[in-house]
Amino acid sequence: MAERGLQLIESTLLIWLFVVPAIAALVEYALGRKFPGSAGRVAILGATVTFGCAVAMAYRVYEGARLIAFGHQLLADPLAGFVALIISFVGWVATIFAYPYLRHQVAEGKVPVERLPMYFSWSMFFISTMTAATINNNLIMMYVLVEATTLASALLVSYYWKPESLEAGYKYLLLCSVGITIGLLGCVVLYAAAVPLVGGHNAMLITEIAKVANQLPPMAVLMAGILIIIGFGCKAGLVPFHAWLPDTYAESPTPVAALLSGVAGKVAIYAVARIVTIFFPGHSVLGTFAIVLGAISMLLGIIVAYQQTDLKRMLAYSSISQMGYIVLALGIGSYLGFYGAIYHLLNHGISKAMMFFCCGALIYSFGTTDMRELGMKKHSRVMAVCFFIGVLGIGGMPPLNGFWSKFAIYVAAGQAQMWWTLGIALFTSLLTLAVLIRAGALVFMQRSHAGHADSHAQAFQSMAAATAVAGASGMSARHSGPVQAAAPSLQTETQAEGRRCPPAMMAVIILMAALIIITGLNFGFLNHLIDFSVRSLLGQVAGG
Amino acid sequence: MISYAIMYISLLMIVTSLLAVEWRMLPESIHTYQVQSVLIALIFALYAYSLNNPALYYWSGTALVSKGIIVPWLLRRYLIRVHSKETAPLLNALPSLVLGIAAALLAFGWAFNHHADLVLLESLAGEPFRMNSAVAAAVLMIGFYALLTRRDAFKIVIGLCLLENGVHMSLISLAPSIPETALIGVVTDVVVSVLMLLYIVTGVYRSAGSLDTSHIARLRG
Numbered sequence: 001m002a003e004r005g006l007q008l009i010e011s012t013l014l015i016w017l018f019v020v021p022a023i024a025a026l027v028e029y030a031l032g033r034k035f036p037g038s039a040g041r042v043a044i045l046g047a048t049v050t051f052g053c054a055v056a057m058a059y060r061v062y063e064g065a066r067l068i069a070f071g072h073q074l075l076a077d078p079l080a081g082f083v084a085l086i087i088s089f090v091g092w093v094a095t096i097f098a099y100p101y102l103r104h105q106v107a108e109g110k111v112p113v114e115r116l117p118m119y120f121s122w123s124m125f126f127i128s129t130m131t132a133a134t135i136n137n138n139l140i141m142m143y144v145l146v147e148a149t150t151l152a153s154a155l156l157v158s159y160y161w162k163p164e165s166l167e168a169g170y171k172y173l174l175l176c177s178v179g180i181t182i183g184l185l186g187c188v189v190l191y192a193a194a195v196p197l198v199g200g201h202n203a204m205l206i207t208e209i210a211k212v213a214n215q216l217p218p219m220a221v222l223m224a225g226i227l228i229i230i231g232f233g234c235k236a237g238l239v240p241f242h243a244w245l246p247d248t249y250a251e252s253p254t255p256v257a258a259l260l261s262g263v264a265g266k267v268a269i270y271a272v273a274r275i276v277t278i279f280f281p282g283h284s285v286l287g288t289f290a291i292v293l294g295a296i297s298m299l300l301g302i303i304v305a306y307q308q309t310d311l312k313r314m315l316a317y318s319s320i321s322q323m324g325y326i327v328l329a330l331g332i333g334s335y336l337g338f339y340g341a342i343y344h345l346l347n348h349g350i351s352k353a354m355m356f357f358c359c360g361a362l363i364y365s366f367g368t369t370d371m372r373e374l375g376m377k378k379h380s381r382v383m384a385v386c387f388f389i390g391v392l393g394i395g396g397m398p399p400l401n402g403f404w405s406k407f408a409i410y411v412a413a414g415q416a417q418m419w420w421t422l423g424i425a426l427f428t429s430l431l432t433l434a435v436l437i438r439a440g441a442l443v444f445m446q447r448s449h450a451g452h453a454d455s456h457a458q459a460f461q462s463m464a465a466a467t468a469v470a471g472a473s474g475m476s477a478r479h480s481g482p483v484q485a486a487a488p489s490l491q492t493e494t495q496a497e498g499r500r501c502p503p504a505m506m507a508v509i510i511l512m513a514a515l516i517i518i519t520g521l522n523f524g525f526l527n528h529l530i531d532f533s534v535r536s537l538l539g540q541v542a543g544g
Numbered sequence: 545m546i547s548y549a550i551m552y553i554s555l556l557m558i559v560t561s562l563l564a565v566e567w568r569m570l571p572e573s574i575h576t577y578q579v580q581s582v583l584i585a586l587i588f589a590l591y592a593y594s595l596n597n598p599a600l601y602y603w604s605g606t607a608l609v610s611k612g613i614i615v616p617w618l619l620r621r622y623l624i625r626v627h628s629k630e631t632a633p634l635l636n637a638l639p640s641l642v643l644g645i646a647a648a649l650l651a652f653g654w655a656f657n658h659h660a661d662l663v664l665l666e667s668l669a670g671e672p673f674r675m676n677s678a679v680a681a682a683v684l685m686i687g688f689y690a691l692l693t694r695r696d697a698f699k700i701v702i703g704l705c706l707l708e709n710g711v712h713m714s715l716i717s718l719a720p721s722i723p724e725t726a727l728i729g730v731v732t733d734v735v736v737s738v739l740m741l742l743y744i745v746t747g748v749y750r751s752a753g754s755l756d757t758s759h760i761a762r763l764r765g
Contacts, residue, residue, distance in 0.1 A: 140722075144729035147737065154740050163751040169744045170697065177704060177737050178691060184730070185684070185711050189662055192718030196664045201723050219661035 011067040013060070014074045017053045017084060018132035021046050021091070025124035032117020040099045043120035047088070047095040050127065054088035057081050062529055072205050075137040078532035082342065083270050084134040086349045090262045091127035093508045094353070098123065098255040100502040101360055105253075108367075110160065119159060119253070126152040126259065133267050138204045139191055142271050143184040146235060149264055150176040157252040157260075168244075168251035175244040176235050183231020183271075186224040190275070193220035210278045210540050218283070225276050225286040229293065235268035237320050238327060239297040249316035250369075254360030257312060261319045262353030266345050269326055273341070278540055280333045287331045291421055294328025297321060298428040306435045311369040312359050314439050315352065321428060322348045322394065328425065329409045332416050338534040340408030346519060346530075347401040351393040354512035358387045361505055362443070365498030371439060375446035378497055382506065384444040386513035391440045393516040395433030401520040546594040550672040553583055553590075554679040557713070558648055561686040561706050566641055568630045570698055574619045577702055581611035584709060587676075591720055600720065603727060607712065610731045615705060615738050622742040623698065626749045631696035631756045640693065647689050648682040655681035663718060676717030684710030697745045697755040701738065708734050 024046025032039050060067060061081035068075050076084070102119055105111050129152050133145035150173060158169030193216045194203040202208040213221075234241035249257045272290075280287050301321030308314040326348070329341035359369055366377050393400040396407075406429055413422040519526060560580035567573045585608035592600030633640060656678035660669040687710055690703030712730075715722060749755055 138726070140726035141729055144726070144733050147733045151733070151736050151740055154744065158744055158747065161747060163748070166744060166747045166751055170741070170748055173737070173741055173744060174700065174704065177741070178707065181704075181707050181711055185714060188711065188715050188718060191722065192663060192668075195719055196668075203719075204723065204726060217661060217664055219658065220663070223662065 007065045008068055009060075009065050011057075011060070011069060011076075013053055013057050014067055014069040014076055014135050017050065017057060017088075017135060018128045020049050020053060021124045021128035021131065025121045025128065028117050028121040028124060032121065036113050036116050039117035040095070040102070040120045043095050043124050044099060046124055047092040047127065050131065051088040051092040054081075054084045054131070058085045058529065062525070062532065072207060073138050073141070074135045075207065076135050077536040078529060079270075079273070079342070079536045080134050082529050082533045083266065083345070084131055086266070086346055087130045087134060087263045088127070090259060090349055090353045091123075091130070093357075093512065094255040094259050094262075095120070095123065095127075097258070097357055097360065097505055097508045098253070100504050101255060101364060102253065104364055104502075115159070119156065122152055122156050123256065123259070126156065126264075128152075130263060130267050134270060137206050139187050139206055139209065139275065140184075140204060142206075142275065143180060143187050146183070146232065146268055146271055147177065147180045149267055150180065150235065153256065153260065153264065156256045157248050159253050159256070160251070162251075164247075165251040168247040171244040172248040175241070179231050179234025179241055181231070182234070183228050186227030186231055187275070189220050189227065190216075190224035193217055193224070206274055206278070207540075213278045214282050216279075221279050221283055222285060225279055225283065226289060228275055229272055229286070229290055232268040232272045233293060233327065236265040236272075236323050236327070237297075238293050238323060239300050239320065240293075242297070242301075242320050245320060246313050246316040249319070249356075250310060250312045254312075254356055254363060257316075258353040258356035258360070261316065261356060262349045265319065265323055266326075266349055269323065269330070269345065272327070273330055273537060274540075277330065277333065277338075277537055287333045290331030291328050291418070294324040294326070294331055295421060295424045297324030298328065299324075299424055302428055302431045302435055306431070306438075309371055311362070311371050311374065311439060311443060312356070314371070314435070315355055315359065318394065318432065318436065319348075319352055321432060322352065325406065325409060325425070325428075328421065329412060332409075332412045332418070332421075334412050334416060335534060335538060336408050336412035336415060338537050339530060340405050340412055342530050342533050342537075343408060344402070344405035347393065347405050347516075350512055350515050350519065351390045351402065354509060354516065355387065355390040355394075357505070357509050357512065358383055358390070361501045361509060364501055364505065371442040374443045378447055379444050380501070380506075383501075383509060384440075386509050387444060388437075388440055389513045389516050391433075391436040393520070395436050396429045397433070399520050401516055401522075404520065404522060546590050547672045550587055550590050550594075551675045553587055554672070554676050554713070557583055557679055557709075558652070558682050558686070561683045561709075562641070562644055562648065564702060564706060565644060565686055565690040565694070565699075566637065568637075570623055570630055570696075570702075571620070573630075573699070573702055574616055574623065577619075577705055578612060578616040580706075580709060581607065581616070584712065585612055587713075588716060591716060595720055597720065599723070600716075603716070606727060606731050610735050611705070611709065614735055618735075618739055618742055619698075619702070622746055625746050626698060626755060630694075630699050631754065633695055633699075634693045643693075644686060644689050647685045651681040651685035652678045668718070668720075673717045673720075677714055680710050680713035680717055682710075683713060686710075695757050697748060697757050700757065701741050701745065704741070705734075705738065 024042050027042045057076055058081040061076055061078050066077055102116060106113050106116060129145055129148040136142055136145055154169055154173040157172050158165045191203050194209045197212040197215055198208045237245040249261055276286055298321045301317050305314050305317035326341050326344050329337045361383055362374060393402040396402045410422055410425055413425060557580055560576050564573050564576040585604045588600055588604035588607055659674040659677045663669055683706060687703050687707030691700055694700055
């Protein structure tokens with residue numbers, strides 16, 4: 001590994017990455033008491049700066065530097081940079097999306113206006129804990145931070161404070177806390193095993209444990225590895241531990257569902273990748289365990305997704321299935337396996353978040369996520385196209401991003417001669433395509449023949465409006481007033497038409513659909529970043 | 545001498561765990577949990593004395609404050625807002641107790657026999673560490689048992705607290721030299737998670753009128 005251990009640079013960038021959103025959260029909270037109406041502006045600013053920090057960090061890491069802070073407690077290698085980039089990006093767009101979305105819900109009377117600042121405050125904390133988890137190099141802190149993501153998002157899940165959302169929040173908080181406590185036990189066993197070899201303080205650092213990976217007692221490693229996979233897998237929603245996931249995604253506000261599905265689960269998987277892959281060379285059992293869990297999740301997740309009539313629930317189960325892909329690919333443990341896992345982590349994060357945003361736009365327009373009901377409505381073509389780009393991306397159609405990551409996973413399975421794994425992966429991919437296309441057709445293609453010319457004009461209009469604001473995220477802040485004022489006049493239009501989405505929401509959806517295509521092209525920069533990430537995992541595996 | 549004291553106190557932890565799970569009156573159950581937390585703090589202090597490791601006094605102090613005072617206080621505070629009798633569990637008292645003891649014994653036996661495989665140092669493989677990690681496993685198992693068989697949302701929170709106590713016991717019996725940086729984070733998480741859970745449980749109680757988690761199954765799983 002030529003680029004490993006080259007330059008270790010102290011950098012405050014790592015600290016800003018999680019301190020900025022935390023400050024934004026506090027400011028939102030403080031300002032929210034006095035000006036609940038203007039909630040969200042600071043959050044958007046904070047999320048933008050965080051994303052900027054992540055881009056800067058990813059760029060420096062890409063150039064070959066390793067950033068550290070607080071001794072070696074925080075460490076950014078390519079993998080951390082890459083995951084932080086995904087998280088802060090999805091966090092950024094989710095905040096922008098939430099701004100008009102929640103204001104609309106306030107206008108509809110679903111949420112009192114005093115609760116508006118709370119949303120942005122908690123969601124910035126949520127983003128802060130997730131970014132902190134990516135650059136963390138401390139074993140026990142990994143537990144602390146992943147649990148903190150659960151705690152920060154629990155009240156977001158129960159945000160509407162209805163019986164259903166409260167119960168979903170209860171399930172989420174309880175099951176994830178129990179799971180992550182099991183993960184802590186695993187971390188403790190691992191730490192205890194490493195103490196005699198590297199000393200009390202160093203045994204906390206994952207990079208130090210990696211150096212002595214092959215000297216640790218096998219029983220301890222095996223137990224710790226399995227406990228960590230189960231514990232963090234619970235948070236990722238792998239199959240025997242997924243009971244909380246569908247309710248949580250379905251009942252939480254849509255931007256939160258996008259964050260949870262798009263990135264929060266990935267943080268847990270990232271933690272597993274960081275800690276458990278260290279031991280793959282000496283303990284193939286751990287890899288096999290991950291593969292089995294992944295395969296079960298893939299298959300069962302998509303089969304149950306087929307039975308759903310609610311779009312959000314369907315997407316939730318499909319998330320379980322896609323998480324299975326990532327875990328399975330990690331379990332294979334070869335270069336291509338890791339490549340597929342990390343690439344798919346990005347692809348699924350973008351695509352699934354985008355599809356949840358589409359859900360949000362549908363709720364905005366029609367107030368429902370029931371697929372049959374939605375089929376009766378007249379939809380914006382732009383959104384239909386974006387949704388189908390997401391469907392084909394996750395379904396693994398070339399040349400979109402999902403195809404390449406899944407292809408890497410198939411080849412990895414083939415190289416490792418795990419034919420049953422390959423079979424399940426291929427079969428699941430076909431099922432995914434079928435289930436998602438069916439859902440898309442149910443929602444968007446039932447009424448496509450009705451009012452043809454009319455909807456075309458509308459689609460063109462919204463496309464023009466959306467492209468005009470693409471990139472100018474700050475616009476959304478100034479637009480909220482007119483949007484609220486315009487809402488009643490739009491209501492006079494026919495029921496089937498629904499309410500027109502504000503440009504900020506459409507811009508987010510279009511931007512992400514464009515990203516699905518762009519990441520599918522796999523430009524040099526992206527490919528190198530993934531390649532470096534895989535190497536940093538493999539370097540870890542090789543013990544240095 | 546101290547080693548024996550630690551062993552006997554840790555055995556008391558199994559008793560308090562079983563009591564906390566089986567006692568159907570929630571205030572008494574919280575009380576038992578509080579006693580157990582004080583016992584943990586005591587064990588930490590004894591370790592600190594016998595290993596001559598001052599960092600462990602911090603552990604002892606934080607355990608006493610967080611688990612012995614703050615968490616029980618939170619539990620009581622929220623208990624006033626709901627009711628004091630537990631929703632009937634899945635099993636009757638006697639079979640439940642027998643099953644709980646059986647589960648605890650299994651976990652105890654396994655950890656007692658496999659403790660030496662988990663640590664590298666000879667000094668950590670002997671007593672009282674071995675007994676402690678076996679007790680930790682038993683407490684952990686009782687916590688799980690509570691989570692699986694109880695239907696009262698409040699009791700389930702107590703089960704989670706027991707689970708966390710078990711993990712903290714294992715922390716001390718496997719790695720007595722753990723630095724305090726991690727400690728602050730772990731303790732904060734435990735307290736905040738209990739607070740959040742109670743907050744949401746109270747919300748559930750207000751909207752559903754009971755703490756029976758079998759009603760929660762009406763949300764499709």
